[in-house]
Amino acid sequence: MAETRTTAGAGTTADTGTVWRPVAGRSVAGSRKASRSTRAWRVWSSAAIVVAVVLAVLIVPPLADLDEQAVHLADKLLPPSLEHPFGTDDVGRDLLLRCVYGLRVSLLVGVVAAVVATVIGTAVGALAASAGGWVDRVVMRLVDVFSSVPHLLLGIFIVAMFRPGVWPVVISVALTHWLSTARIVRAEVLSLRSRPYVDAAISGGASRWRVTVRHLLPGVLPQAGLAAVLMVPHAIWHESALSFLGLGLPTHQASLGTLVQGARSSLLAGDWWPTLFPGLFIIVPTLAIAGLAGAWRDRINPRRRSELML
Amino acid sequence: MLELRSLTAGYDRRAPVVRDVSLTVAPGESVGLLGPSGCGKSTLARVAALLHQPDRGQVVVDGEPARGWRHRAPRAQRTAFGVVFQQPRLSADPRLTLTQLIAEPLRATGRAADVQERVPDLARTVGLGTDLLGRRPHEVSDGQLQRACLARALVLRPRWLICDEMTAMLDASTTAALVAAVEEYRAESGAGLLAVGHDRVLLERWCERTVEWGELVGAAQGAAERPAAK
Amino acid sequence: MTRPVLSVRGLSVRFRMRGGTHVAAVTDARFDLAAGECLALVGESGCGKSVLASALLGLLPENAETAGAALLGDGTDLLTADERTLARTVRGRRVGLVPQSPAAHLTPVRTVRSQLEETLRELAGVRRPDLRKAAAAAAERASFPLGHLDRYPHELSGGLAQRAATALALIGDAPLLLADEPTTGLDRELVDRTVDELRRHVGDDRALLLITHDLAAAERIADRVAVMYASRVVEIAEADAFFGDPGPRHPYARGLLNALPDREFTPIPGMPPELSALPEGCAFAARCHRADTACGTLPALAAPGVACHHPVTAALEAPRA
CATH class of the missing domain: 3.40.50.300 (P-loop containing nucleotide triphosphate hydrolases)
Structure with missing residues (x-):
């Protein structure tokens, strides 16, 4: 359609057949363009890793039909081989299987904690911003106070109140991670709230609830969602740290943290694989998730509207 | 008064x-x-x-x-009161289509039933073509968006x-x-x-x-x- | 005869959209701009005039494609020059930009003085001991009050921010000044003062391209007027003839002028077409009471400067007192 228009123009003016030149490669946009392929590569590899991880934790345990807890003392601390690609640990359990199970637990903890933290943070942030006045001041001062305590310390305190297990860790991670989301959401809501479209909604008879739910929260959700995804790796690290300190999951339950913790003595003896593979399982998926989140952030940045400068 | x-x-x-x-x-x-x-x-x-x-x-x-x-x-x-502001871009919720934008006061006051009848009517009054009504604010010009904002201000039939x-x-x-x-x-x-x-x-x-x-x-x-x- | 400061020849810009479609934002624009001249490019928002400005500054987004040429006096083509040339020798030095929203154009965390000094150092090569004096001189040139030099942009009123931006634009002594909607949001008195100052800076040896939707501002300072509609320049005329006798000859331009509150105050019926779905023939035909079958083919911007098969010939009604 655009083509026919171009030729129509050619018939009436001096030029015959318009020669279009792309702008890319010369303007400010040019420098961005250069990094584009690298960025695409990063996004796709991140996506591939995340998909592989999700498939692994969902499919492998039921399919493998192997007991990851099974102890074979005869096979203890075998280096990586075809039979045991990641080797075995100090009681002869297959490390690959342990890592997949561990990842499953860590991912579960990470995702659930991130979701809970985001819900809390969004609710608190939105409440503080839309209530304003003293409610806002009190809530945000509380957030400040909580933020001033180191996360891990607060987490240890919370975990210490319960028996070791998955849920105390989830609670501990969630309760220490909603603070930043609350701040982000509050700032977003405050900036949206002063927009004339909120004035117009009020004048159109919208209730406070309707303004918040229909006009303010939808504007905040992309930010909150991004914060949630970025929080998953953080939560996984947090879980690993708690477990490594012996405060998270019970040692017999495989999680990435307990695996690394259990491998400490082997590492001192010079056996590297029980530490390396769980360590990689912490680093690679979390980097992949963060990579995807970064791509998402680029997308929701309001740069898109300037694509068409009209 | x-x-x-x-x-x-x-x-x-x-x-x-x-x-x-x-x-x-x-x-x-x-x-x-x-x-x-x-x-x-x-x-x-x-x-x-x-x-x-x-x-x-x-x-x-x-x-x-x-x-x-x-x-x-x-x-x-x-x-x-019906209000219209200077900058249509800031006065329109970027996620709503023009129809939703104009109909919003009707829905907010529990008169969603009137949407079908009032919105096309008002779009005509302010000179908005029906083909534009399904678009979102970033897909129309300032002038078109301001027309929608005026329609929104009129939809509840304000006295002022x-x-x-x-x-x-x-x-x-x-x-x-x-x-x-x-x-x-x-x-x-x-x-x-x-x-x-x-x-x-x-x-x-x-x-x-x-x-x-x-x-x-x-x-x-x-x-x-x-x-x-x- | 000296060469024009800017010669735009068949400049077109289109945007590649998702799905392989194109949006034609500027189509085959042609005009020359001589030293000492002010050309006002007028049209409604979305007609493509800001895209034209961005093209001249090499600031188009990466999904844009261009055609034609925009030559400076020395033969540099603004459309094909690489970023290095544009940054080092064109922007500020040969093309000065007076921006649309000066408050956003100025760096918020630095005072007007420090921004002037930096620009002087970069563009005029002024050395440190002379910077202070040069900054004061640059400010004075744009009537920016010296007492406000140490203020931050947010501490300035709209008018003063506009003058600060103008002062910055003038430092490079660029022969071509490009003002993109420099008066948006200013009140009438400030608009008059701003455009008068711009006109004064043009003098005899520079040229000004004023892009605006404000016809009154255009009337005040322009020597010639170019009217843009649906991505095309549909009329170019001497300002005296356009605003006075015999008035605009393109029905769209005439309708635009008649919509002014001091004239008939009647809108042009209908709305402009989408740039992504322009008709084959004249884009204004659907709104034009003079249109007939001839308008199914695209009219060329012919010798008298009107792209219309049926240009208006009657004299324009004079504005009300």
């Missing part, structure tokens, strides 16, 4: 941008308020539409003094229209079209109008009466300074 009585308003109590200003608009009357940019006339417009709480003074709408502002104003009193620099960003033809749409609505409904702006030629052509911001403020200050000078 829309009465603004000795209003003092602003965003910092120590430095109000509107000081002791009074203005009355009779039912069906159109008043143009002229003032330079940044003088406080937009703040006055927001106070008049019950969208900003004044520090002092009173707004009386059809004999009923306003007791609350923004959400604290009774819904019937708030919706007596407050237009704050409604056409400052628009070209001559769109300006004339929007003013014509406002006047068509006023002729048919008998609504009153407070049009705030800096374009003397426009407001004098549009409104029955124009008031200078300087006069409003000057009168009040003169009155206030006299006892002080004594």
Whole structure:
């Protein structure tokens, strides 16, 4: 359609057949363009890793039909081989299987904690911003106070109140991670709230609830969602740290943290694989998730509207 | 009658941008308020539409003094006003289509049933083609979006229209079209109008009466300074 | 005869959209701009005039494609020059930009003085001991009050911010000034003052391209007027003839002028077409009461400077007193 228009123009003016030149490669946009392929590569590899991880934790345990807890003392601390690609640990359990199970637990903890933290943070942030006045001041001062305590310390305190297990860790991670989301959401809501479209909604008879739910929260959700995804790796690290300190999951339950913790003595003896593979399982998926989140952030940045400068 | 009585308003109590200003608009009357940019006339417009709480003074709408502002104003009193602002981009929720934008006040007041009938009707009044109604704000021009914003202001059939620099960003033809749409609505409904702006030629052509911001403020200050000078 | 400061020849810009479609934002624009001349490019928002400005500054987004040429006096083509050339020798030095929203154009965390000094150092090569004096001189040139030099942009009124931006734009002594909607949001007095100042800076040896939707501002200072509609320049005329006798000859331009509150104050019926779906023939035909079958083919911007098969010939009604 655009083509026919171009030729129509050619018939009436001096030029015959318009020669279009792309702008890319010369303007400010040019420098961005250069990094584009690298960025695409990063996004796709991140996506591939995340998909592989999700498939692994969902499919492998039921399919493998192997007991990851099974102890074979005869096979203890075998280096990586075809039979045991990641080797075995100090009681002869297959490390690959342990890592997949561990990842499953860590991912579960990470995702659930991130979701809970985001819900809390969004609710608190939105409440503080839309209530304003003293409610806002009190809530945000509380957030400040909580933020001033180191996360891990607060987490240890919370975990210490319960028996070791998955849920105390989830609670501990969630309760220490909603603070930043609350701040982000509050700032977003405050900036949206002063927009004339909120004035117009009020004048159109919208209730406070309707303004918040229909006009303010939808504007905040992309930010909150991004914060949630970025929080998953953080939560996984947090879980690993708690477990490594012996405060998270019970040692017999495989999680990435307990695996690394259990491998400490082997590492001192010079056996590297029980530490390396769980360590990689912490680093690679979390980097992949963060990579995807970064791509998402680029997308929701309001740069898109300037694509068409009209 | 829309009465603004000795209003003092602003965003910092120590430095109000509107000081002791009074203005009355009779039912069906159109008043143009002229003032330079940044003088406080937009703040006055927001106070008049019950969208900003004044520090002092009173707004009386059809004999009923306003007791609350923004959400604290009774819904019937708030919706007596239709407001149109200067920048359509900031006045439209970017996620809503133009139809949803225009229909929003109907839905907010529990009259979703009227959407089918009112929205196409209003789109015609403000000169919006039906093919545009499914689009979102970033897919239309400033002029088209401002037409939708005017339709939204008219959808609840307000008795008062407050237009704050409604056409400052628009070209001559769109300006004339929007003013014509406002006047068509006023002729048919008998609504009153407070049009705030800096374009003397426009407001004098549009409104029955124009008031200078300087006069409003000057009168009040003169009155206030006299006892002080004594 | 000296060469024009800017010669735009068949400049077109289109945007590649998702799905392989194109949006034609500027189509085959042609005009020359001589030293000492002010050309006002007028049209409604979305007609493509800001895209034209961005093209001249090399600031188009990466999904844009261009055609034609925009030659400076020395033969540099603004459309094909690489970023290095544009940054080092064109922007500020040969093309000065007076921006649309000066408050956003100025760096918020630095005072006007420090921004002037930096620009002087970069563009004029002024050395440190002379910077202070040069900054004051640059400010004075744009009537920016010296007492406000140490203020931050947010502490300035709209008019002063506009003057600060103008002062910055003038430092490079660029022969071509490009003002993109320099008066948006300013009140009438400030608009008059701003455009008068711009006109004064043009003098005899520079040229000004004023892009605006404000016809009154255009009337005040322009020597010639170019009217843009749906991506095309549909009329170019001497300002005296356009605003006075015999008036605009393109029905769209005439409708635009008649919509002014000091004239008939009647809108042009209908709305402009989408740039992504322009008709084959004249884009204004659907809104034009003079249109007939001839308008199914695209009219060329012919010798008298009107792209219309049926240009208006009657004299324009004079504005009301």
